[in-house]
Amino acid sequence: MTEQTAEPTVRHMPAEHRYEIRAGGALAGFTAYRDRGDQRVFYHTKIDEAFSGQGLASRLVHDALSDVRATRKRVVPVCPYVKKYLEKHDGYADISDPVTPEVLQWLDGELH
Template identity: 50%
Template sequence: MTHSDNTSPALDTTVTHVPDRHRYELGVSGQPVGFTAYRDNDGRRIFFHTEIDDAFSGHGLSSILIRHALDDVRRSGLRIAAVCPLVAAYLKKHDDFEDITDPVTSEILEFIRSSTQ
């Protein structure tokens, strides 16, 4: 999935799902500037880490990236678990994903620990 977003008129952003790397990548004008990483387990896409290049902070890019990733999860029929603090904060502000969001349990944390080492 690649998506262009013109919500920020100064920045030409794209979000691309890269399943073999378990992440969604954010580009600005064709250059990679960030990603949100996940692992799938038991019908859930568990987001555990998000990064945006410091040079691009303050432009709302993490919100653009996370919104497109969560929209893709909804389309795929999976549920969401947010170990990543940025994704968790996004979900608290945007309750339109509440119906597909699961709480983070000790089992989810252990799965992330074991699958990302």
């Protein structure tokens, strides 16, 4: 199997504060976060239109949340897609924290 036909892969890119998913060797999308203490605050997920409808967003978020669990952090789902994923997959309820006004204010400061 060549790199171009390989299974989609998810990589943590800590310097960019995001997880990326690649399909066929090309960047297909990402989910972005900022760390706040022991919380990983996810605020944006994007899949390129050319890759939509392939289940890549779900795979990306699943792998990102599994990494969060492995690093003993907690998830704060500001991103609507991550929030929806958590609502459908209760296997991550034990590491999920609610979005609070304090978290939103902190995130706004981090991003601006």
